[in-house]
Each structure stands twice: as structure tokens, then as C-alpha cells.
Amino acid sequence: MTRHALFVGGTRFIGRRAVREFRDAGYDVTVFHRGEHESPFADDEAVDHLRGDRTDDGDLADAAARDPDVVVDLVAYQPRDVRTATRVFDDVDAYVYVSSGAAYGDEAVPKREGETALEPCTDDQATDDSGGTYGPRKAEGDRAVFAAAEAGVNAMSLRPCVVYGPHDYTRRFDYWVQRVANYDRVLIPGDGTNLWHRVSVENVARALRVVAEEGAPGEAYNVGDWTLQTLRETVETVADALGTDVDVVTAGHRELAAGGLEPSDFPLYRDPPHVLDTNKLRSLGWDPQAPTEAVAETVEATPERDADEAQQGPDRAAEERVLGVLDTL
Structure with a gap:
């Protein structure tokens, strides 16, 4: 039976490449988004579109009603987004939260999952939307994933470093x-x-599918170019x-x-220097570009x-x- 992947977000940089990764692997795909950006899949009959706001519990419930096997959460920018999503999608085979290498609080070289400390996050930071609190908010989102996994949700986290590649709207490269x-x-x-440490958008897309298929609940996986x-x-x-x-x-x-x-x-x-250890992801079968x-x-x-x-x-x-x-x- 064909598996179904739901993307929360998915019309821009990482999402557009990740959707193609899952489609090429034979998944049915639904992209849940607000419609604020033109979708690169507007004419692709193989990709279903669901308009809605992920911060609206009713809209998120409508997305869950599509009965996905896998949820890839690309736009969870505040911890409450993750807590709500892991509650709504508590019965999926895999909920993959896109975190960030900025979640790490210690300047270790390299930074390792489960070993290098994460950024602390205050209540005020958790509801902020400025660049200065991005790392703490992503770290708190990781902790929400860990808590959900302890409660029985198949939730896991992917931590990319700086992403580059085609359609990068940040234009850093x-x-x-x-x-x-x-x-x-x-x-x-x-x-x-x-x-x-940087990572190609291709490598992030490959990592998302590998983690969705082979990752363990409650685990975080770094991703950066090998x-x-x-x-x-x-x-x-x-x-x-x-x-x-x-x-x-x-x-x-x-x-x-x-x-x-x-x-x-x-x-x-x-x-x-900012370097992530990616051996844990490689052990799942990730094949980097x-x-x-x-x-x-x-x-x-x-x-x-x-x-x-x-x-x-x-x-x-x-x-x-x-x-x-x-x-x-």
C-alpha cells in the first residue's frame, strides 16, 4: 500500500526539494500551507494541497484527517507548534520536526546529539519571533519532541546546519x-x-526521508555535508x-x-567553527551528495x-x- 506523507509547509526552499524526494520514493504527498507563496507543485496532480494555518487547531485537525503515515514539520518555529503537532499527529508512523544546528548551546567541535548541550529557552524566548531567539526556540522544540516520544508518539528531530542550494530565498550563498x-x-x-558546516538542500531532503523511515522515536539527528x-x-x-x-x-x-x-x-x-557530527544519521543509511x-x-x-x-x-x-x-x- 502506498504511504502518505504530509508536509507542514513545503512550498519553498527545503520543502520543495523534500516533497520531490518523497514523491520519487513513491509516496502520496499532501502539502499543508497558508498559500502565501506560489507552490512549485501547483500543476502537479500527484501533490495534494491543503490550505490552512498551522497555528489554527481546527486547520491542523483537518490536516490530520488526511490520515498521513509520515508528517514532516518544516515550519515549527515556536515550541508550542511542536507540542500541538505531536498531540494532533500522535498516531503517525513518524513525525519529523525540522530543528536546527543552532539549537546547540555549547561550542564543542564537533557537536554531537545527546552529548552537546542545547540552548536553554525562557518563557519569553519561547514566544518570541526574532532571530536572536531562533536557537533557543528550536532547542525547546527538540525537548518537546523528546517529551512526546516518552508519551508514545513516534516523534523525532532533524538538525540541519546552514542549508544551501537551488531556490534558497536567504541568498547567503x-x-x-x-x-x-x-x-x-x-x-x-x-x-x-x-x-x-553547511549542508546541501539535497542532503537535507534525503535525510528527512531516511529519518522518517529508519529513525527512532525520541532521537535527534544532525545533518550536514559529509x-x-x-x-x-x-x-x-x-x-x-x-x-x-x-x-x-x-x-x-x-x-x-x-x-x-x-x-x-x-x-x-x-x-x-561550527561542525556537526553526522555519523548517527549515516548509520541509518543516509547517502549524502x-x-x-x-x-x-x-x-x-x-x-x-x-x-x-x-x-x-x-x-x-x-x-x-x-x-x-x-x-x-
Whole structure:
């Protein structure tokens, strides 16, 4: 009998790739969403659409009435969302909550499930919607999953690090694609060895299905690219995908100050390193995509890659001032 997957959310970045992953695996799919974004599956008769608000208990009950075998919760941003969903979908074979690597509270390298402490979450943080409370809210959502599993719900959690790939509306990766596409010299903060673990959207989609099918209730699973790339390696991989060469120029705090810049102004830079241990997910049978393939797909899909300015990151004039200082040293 064909299994049925219900996606809470699913019309945007991670969701659109994950829906295809489940459809390709033979699932019937229902996408439960508010209809605020155009659905990439609007003309796909194999994907059912249910309009509603996940914060409305009646709408969520209507979604549960579709009798899904698997629920993938992509848009649970507050702990109460998870508590409500695990109550409404308490009889499914798998409820998979999309958490985040930001849920970790300790700067261990690498961060391991069940070992590295999670962020605490106050009552005020739990109902906030600002970026500063994102990690604590995701951590509290994880704890809601664990509590639901103890009560007999087949609930589990997936923790992605920074996700990149086609249709990424955050456009964090675009900056580096556009710099490589437009300039011979690309400025990188630090010494180029910065490690902020990333994961392709393809790898997240594969992980969601593996966890839904093979994961254990009450468990959390990290997901990040199996092979990590430093920021320098990422830029070089982008250059390879574009069939070009670039001169990678590194700059410390003092040099960056000449352009009024800080290392954190550059997308995908983080200090200290952020690395997730993904062995637990791999043990379930997860087969990850290689970063070189993922970056090539991302480059191909990057909008306006020939534009002079990226949506995020420093402007080129500031970078040129830094490069000018470095040329005098």
C-alpha cells in the first residue's frame, strides 16, 4: 500500500526539494500551507494541497484527517507548534520536526546529539519571533519532541546546519557566486580556513526521508555535508563550477578595518567553527551528495549571478579599499 506523507509547509526552499524526494520514493504527498507563496507543485496532480494555518487547531485537525503515515514539520518555529503537532499527529508512523544546528548551546567541535548541550529557552524566548531567539526556540522544540516520544508518539528531530542550494530565498550563498563570477580577486576574512558546516538542500531532503523511515522515536539527528569545506575551498569550488580562476585574498581584522568591515559582515563566516557530527544519521543509511556536485547545482541556479552586487555581504567599494591596503604591505 502506498504511504502518505504530509508536509507542514513545503512550498519553498527545503520543502520543495523534500516533497520531490518523497514523491520519487513513491509516496502520496499532501502539502499543508497558508498559500502565501506560489507552490512549485501547483500543476502537479500527484501533490495534494491543503490550505490552512498551522497555528489554527481546527486547520491542523483537518490536516490530520488526511490520515498521513509520515508528517514532516518544516515550519515549527515556536515550541508550542511542536507540542500541538505531536498531540494532533500522535498516531503517525513518524513525525519529523525540522530543528536546527543552532539549537546547540555549547561550542564543542564537533557537536554531537545527546552529548552537546542545547540552548536553554525562557518563557519569553519561547514566544518570541526574532532571530536572536531562533536557537533557543528550536532547542525547546527538540525537548518537546523528546517529551512526546516518552508519551508514545513516534516523534523525532532533524538538525540541519546552514542549508544551501537551488531556490534558497536567504541568498547567503549568492554573494560568493557573484564575487567569483565578476572579479578576479575575491576577499575572504581571516586566513581562509574558517569552518561553518553547511549542508546541501539535497542532503537535507534525503535525510528527512531516511529519518522518517529508519529513525527512532525520541532521537535527534544532525545533518550536514559529509565532507566539510573551508571558506577558501568553497570559493575555489565555486570557481571550478564557473570554469574560471580567482585569486583568493585573505584579510585579518586590521586590514578589514580599512574598509570599515568586520569578518562577520561576510556571508557564511562564523567564529568559532561550527561542525556537526553526522555519523548517527549515516548509520541509518543516509547517502549524502558530494559538496562539489551540490555547489555546481547551486551555482547553476543562482539568480543574477552576473550582477555587480549580491543581496548580502559587503559592497565591492569597501572590499577594494581593503585590497588596496593589502597591496601596499
